[in-house]
Amino acid sequence: MNLGAVILAGGSGRRMDCNIKKQYLKINGESIFIISLKKLLNIKSIDQYVLVIPEEDKKFVSRILKENNIKNVKIAYGGNRRQDSVVNGLKMLKSVESVLIHDSVRPFFKEQLINKGIKQLRNYSAVIPAIPLKDTIKKVENGVVSKTLDRSKLVAVQTPQFFDYKELLNLYEKFNNINFTDDSYLFELKNKEVSIIMGLEENIKITTPVDYEIAKMLVKKGKVNV
Numbered sequence: 001m002n003l004g005a006v007i008l009a010g011g012s013g014r015r016m017d018c019n020i021k022k023q024y025l026k027i028n029g030e031s032i033f034i035i036s037l038k039k040l041l042n043i044k045s046i047d048q049y050v051l052v053i054p055e056e057d058k059k060f061v062s063r064i065l066k067e068n069n070i071k072n073v074k075i076a077y078g079g080n081r082r083q084d085s086v087v088n089g090l091k092m093l094k095s096v097e098s099v100l101i102h103d104s105v106r107p108f109f110k111e112q113l114i115n116k117g118i119k120q121l122r123n124y125s126a127v128i129p130a131i132p133l134k135d136t137i138k139k140v141e142n143g144v145v146s147k148t149l150d151r152s153k154l155v156a157v158q159t160p161q162f163f164d165y166k167e168l169l170n171l172y173e174k175f176n177n178i179n180f181t182d183d184s185y186l187f188e189l190k191n192k193e194v195s196i197i198m199g200l201e202e203n204i205k206i207t208t209p210v211d212y213e214i215a216k217m218l219v220k221k222g223k224v225n226v
């Protein structure tokens with residue numbers, strides 16, 4: 001299987017509320033997106049890499065890549081929405097059968113998760129990691145609870161997500177005008193099965209200042225590998 005990886009670092013990190021985009025914040029002396037990228041570059045089953053970055057940061061990022069001696073990574077530019085960044089990244093891949101899409105701000109994934117995803121792609125066109133919820137989830141309308149959802153049927157979804165490349169690109173072309181937050185949603189729209197593999201509790205998405213503090217703590221305490 002020829003596998004491509006699209007690593008997303010094209011966002012602006014509004015919820016981090018910081019003067020530097022969150023993917024460039026450092027953990028243990030290294031930018032978050034570089035931690036994710038280096039880990040992916042060490043995975044032998046990946047054949048091609050595309051890193052999606054904000055266009056205005058191209059000089060800054062190419063300097064960081066050079067300092068880290070990172071080669072063989074194509075660069076794509078981000079769009080307004082995450083999904084626009086994904087499609088820009090997908091279009092840079094050449095002759096791949098499958099693709100994994102990863103949020104660079106989830107630096108604590110493990111190689112085993114990727115191996116599981118690749119294996120499951122033999123049977124499905126879309127495979128995503130997810131974990132059980134810890135909180136009770138309620139639906140709210142006009143400031144009051146309208147429903148308590150059955151937690152046993154809900155999961156929290158992570159990346160990396162794994163797809164048949166052609167199917168994903170076709171779906172992207174077809175549903176260009178709707179908004180969604182993860183790529184597997186496109187398969188749901190077409191009633192195609194999305195297979196779930198067990199995610200990792202520590203595979204957090206560094207989204208808010210608290211997440212960043214937790215991420216640094218996990219590394220300091222040796223709870224995760226970077």
Ligand SMILES: Nc1ccn([C@@H]2O[C@H](COP(=O)(O)OP(=O)(O)OP(=O)(O)O)[C@@H](O)[C@H]2O)c(=O)n1
Pocket residue numbers: 008009010011012013014015016023052078079080081082083085086102103104105106205206207
């Ligand atoms: N237009 C966008 C938006 C997001 N991302 C990337 O998608 C991942 C997950 O998105 P999220 O955590 O929402 O990042 P931001 O959009 O940057 O954050 P916020 O929503 O708080 O602005 C991140 O690695 C981010 O860089 C991207 O490449 N292009």
Ligand SMILES: C[C@](O)(CO)[C@H](O)COP(=O)(O)O
Pocket residue numbers: 082103156157158159181182183205
């Ligand atoms: C893809 C994702 O990380 C799965 O949890 C998430 O949906 C990204 O969402 P965001 O709105 O870009 O934070």
